[in-house]
Structure formats: structure tokens, C-alpha cells
Amino acid sequence: MGLFLDTSRVIFSRVKDLRALTSKRHRVKGKWAATQPKQPPTRMALQHFDATYSAQLGALWPSIRVALLSERKYGALLNHFSHNPDVEELQGQGCKDFISNGEAFMFPASADHHSELRPEEDSSSVSTVTHGGGIRQPSPLRLSPNIRCLVFPRGDITRFRPARPDKFGLLSYYLLDAASMLPCLALDVQESHTVLDLCAAPGGKALALLQTQSVRFLCANDLSVSRTSRLKRVLHSYVPKALLTDDKLRITSFDGTIWGEIERNSFDRVLVDVPCTTDRHSLMDDDNNIFSRSRVGERRSLPQLQAQLLLAGILAACPGGDVLYSTCTLSANQNQAVVQQAVQLAEEQHGIQLQVISLRPLAQMFSNTFHFAPNLHLGEMVIPHLAANFGPIYLCKLRRLT
């Protein structure tokens, strides 16, 4: 009997243990299911892009999609301050400077109009278009001969090897999406200009601007302290110390949206290269992905943040100065819609009149290297293409009239 009772107790307690174990397993499974994303963020990004970009880009989307999901192509921004044989080696491999090639393409030596449109005089003849659409007289865009960016030819997907330091410790080139040079070129920095780079880290565009050697004073800002440290490291790896003194460069970590309260009507040129959905990264990497569940709110509020940053950039520019807005997304909500909103806010809240500067001539100049979205009503956009897998990069240029 005792044995029976004992056995039943044992059996009963085993059953209890089993039940407890099973229900614990269920609880664990339930909790696991609740905390784990159903889909990885890269998958969520693809679903989101399929829904929005097929509507926005129509027949262009399938080929852009294939390119976005394939390995991207880089460009090597040459460091004017470094002396390294790497560059000749790259040229030997067939790399070409797409910037001087673009100029040659626009202004062939044999062209009849060469004397009227010599690059040094009136290189890209940027037409200016008023917000209402009226065409104004072209204004010159003179590209600095010091900015050079090597790319492998169309269809050639050779990778660049990492740059090496020269005998002074300066690296010979900086690898970046070659299309991200376009906002720097479009900014048209000229001798003795003061420039604000509102969202500057990790520093590719700031470095490109310094390569011109035209900037009198550069203020490079980024909200993120860790990314600002990276920006400092980048500049010190490429630019001699003598050109990074306090009278030439200021690096700050402010929230760019409040820049208008810090410094207004001050800079000849302002670059507003905003945080965005970084479409390529979002499709390729689950880490730090803006499509993760925990970042839904942040993602949805991006257009608002972008408009605030652009408005702050407009306020920071001096009347007559130029502001360049750029992103690395295809999203019209983060591109054209943001520009429209900021232009409206600048006028309504601050009485600032702006003019949209057409970048069509710049796009035509570099149409051998990049694919541009056709018929954009505001700004220009490099779209990824398998034979020239750069971008996406959106850019729009505004001039402060008042």
C-alpha cells in the first residue's frame, strides 16, 4: 500500500513536473514568439519598398530592386594631400576619374562652342529655375580640379583594395558611393567660402569639400558623439594637421534641428545630408536597421526630422547662399516632399524666399557614369543599375533669395 501510495505520489509528482515543464516550455515559447520579430528587418524593408516603390517608380522598380539587392559599386575619392603610387596602379587597372571625364563629355575639345563654354569659365551652366517653374539665366558651376574620384568602367565590378598610408601617414583615397560626390559638386564651393556640413559624420562629403582647398572655414556637425569622433579620425587620416586648425575647421556635436538658434544667416554654403532609411543598408544588414520593430516610431518620424534639419540649414545660410539637401533613399516622402515642406515653412515662418536651382546640367554631365531618375519635378536622383550600381542618392539645391 505504502509502495502503491508512494508510487502514485511519484507518478503524480512526475506528471506535475511534466505539466510544469510543458507549460514552462509553452510560456518560454510564447515569450520567445512575442519578443522575436516575425521577419528580419531586411525582409520588412524589402516588403515596404516593394509596396511603396512599385507605386512611386512604376516600371523602373524591378530593375532598381535587382541592383539594390546586388553588390554596390564604390568610387575612390583621391586624397589630394597624399602622395601614393596606389593611384597610378588603379589607373593602370582601368579606373577613371569620373569628374574630369564628365567635363570632357560635356565640353569636348573639338566642339564648336568650346571657346564659349570652357570648363574654367562656365563649366556646367546650371540653369536656375524659380519655385514657380520659370527659367532664369544660367549661372556658372566651376568644379575644382582638386576633386577627383576614380571608378571602374561600367559593368566592371572589380573591388578597390583598402587605401594605404603614404610616408606621412596620410591615406591615398577614401572609398564611398561615387554618387555621393554629386551633392559636394552641386554645392559649388568657391574660393573663400564658409561651409556648414550639418550632418557630417562619418565625413566622406566633408573630406570631399576639403579636397577643393577652396573652403575658408568648414563647420562639420553631427548629433552623434561617437560618429563625430569617427569624423575626426577620418579627417586626420587624410588632411594635413596644418589645414585642420581652429580657424579653418570646427567640429561640433549639436542637434542640427536647433542650428537656427545657434547661428543664422552665416554660411555661404550649407550641406544638409540627412539621416534617412538608407535603402541599401536596410536591405542588406539586419544590424542597426531602421526597419527593426524597435525603430518603427523613429522611421515614421524621419520626414519630420529631415524637414526640420533642412529648415535649420536654410536659416544658417546667408541670403544669397546655397543649401544642398541630400539623402540616400528613393523615397519621395523623404526627398521631394521634405524639400517642399521646408521651403513652405521657411517662407511662412521666417519670410525667407528660396529658389530651386536646377541640377539637370549636372545630371547630363555625369550621365555616362550614373543613371538618373527621369522626369523628377524637384531635384535629381541617382538610381541603382546593375551596370553602374551606385546610389540611390537624391539631391536638391536651394538658393536663399532673402
Ligand SMILES: C[S@@+](CC[C@H](N)C(=O)[O-])C[C@H]1O[C@@H](n2cnc3c(N)ncnc32)[C@H](O)[C@@H]1O
Ligand atoms: C547620411 S548620414 C551623413 C553622412 C555624411 N554626410 C557623410 O558624407 O559621411 C546622416 C548623419 O546625420 C546624423 N544625425 C541624425 N540626426 C541628427 C540631428 N538631429 N542633427 C545632426 N545630425 C544628425 C547621424 O548621426 C548621421 O551621422
